[in-house]
Amino acid sequence: MSNKIVMASLMLALGLLLAGTELTGAQSVGVCYGRNGDNLPSQAEVIELYKANSIGRMRIYDPDQATLQALKGSNIELILGVLNDNLQALTDPTAASNWVQNNVVAFSSDVKIKYIAVGNEVPPGDTKAQYVLPAMQNIQNALASANLQGQIKVSTAIDTSLLGVSYPPSSGAFSDAANQFISPIISFLVNNGSPLLANIYPYFSYVQNMQSIDLAYALFTSPGVVVTDGAYQYQNLFDALVDSLYSALEKAGGSSLAIVVSESGWPSEGGTAASLDNAGTYYAKLISHVKQGTPKKAGQAIEAYLFAMFDENLKAAGIEQHFGLFTPSKQPKYQISFA
Template structure:
């Protein structure tokens, strides 16, 4: 009998250990679902080495940078921070027109940093279909992808582009979400590329701009995740916040463009702390805190699926255009928390 209970106790302890490891794994996955963008458009910012240390101290496991900055890439070596690296707009034409230029770009900025944990390459950020650069986005994506394959990194790094929600022609209700006629010829071939290569769409999602542009019809609590109940009923799906409604409109648009299995990574989302309508420290803190908690659980259309999300942005950047663009920082330039956020 004693042996029986001892064996049962050992079996119980082993089961509990496995359960604990599973819970820890889930907690780590949840914690890693939130990253932060790191822009450097300021003349008073900490060094990249100090910034990487700040990420680690605060448990921020993911970063996005907007061009292949050598100093930042050096600082990221061995850090285990997952990275979105952008191909800036001024490089699109050369990489889209010349496969060898894309190969060299990948060699210089990715292969040469084997101990940096690249996850996505964002080929262009918010390129508009009417811009000259738009014609080079898909060819650049294809050339960069081919270079990634040649380096045998295709299972580690996915190639995509970052879009803004202005590409939507219809966004309300979410089930009717679709890309505008003017955007369709641009985005549909890109969606096909994403489908063929198992890549997500990177999307910059800001409820702030939707609210600030239409405060008469969009309630502030709906934009800040603080509505007490369902605000918008769309068929059998109820929406308590604008973020979910925009995300599901994007998912609906992807479905109509042939990308029903394409996931969305939120490559930017944030709220300014000053400089415009409802831009206060309290509102910014409320938005970011609620966003961090909310993205663990998916949307009404995609429930239970954590949304990989990058908060915009680490610091106020004083060389940006005056106004709200300078006031999205999560930290002060002396590395103090501006909004008292917990990232894990």
């Protein structure tokens, strides 16, 4: 083989390698995997479905052993959840250490656990709220004891109901009721270099305020700027909600924090504006949009997790049963590409 041919082959191989690296780095969309249904495929089938659709990130809500076993060697990045009902138990350091040993250390060499979500949407006034931070601290200490603190970040998932002000985005601020709960958590996240996980749903903002919010603004289909806020211009509600949360973090001492959108979705039936067309539009537009960031964080790809992988028939009747990207028979509901 001539030197020219060898050089050309090397350049082609290098180009393919770089292209593959760029694709992996650019991928910022995952999918939440809930199991609240009695007709869902096995965990092993689900992992194969993720891989077949080039979905490289997953969120699960509890340390289901069959899911963790199926994830071994898959290279899928994982948000591993702690159930709200388990928070109080994990305020005991020994229980937290056992939890980490059984659900993290036992799988850490074969499963790419990226974040641990200690609780999901715990309301500040709930009795469980007092347990969130101590559980986070104990999980963090257990990870440090296992030398995994640099590899896995500890956080909790909130929703936008913690905002007392959300409009305009630059005025975003946590409510007085939420501040006492979230401020110490923000300090923990800052000290440990962890992101804040946030569930962002333009759908709910829209249906609760239809007199002020246009459907196109909620669905990423507005033809032009809808909200001008100082130097920032907003063409969709998703960006406005994320940036409102960034503004609230800045006011609460969390200006260094990144936000990971740990859930976002649109129902296909069961309520106002819930249709296959609207949901398909929302998911497709969100996937393409997160690469570019929000006006406050322009050019910074948003790590986001679509909710959810399947329709879950054991959830409350109505929209809650219809957020799936796939039917329980593994058929896609929408023509969208995750890659």
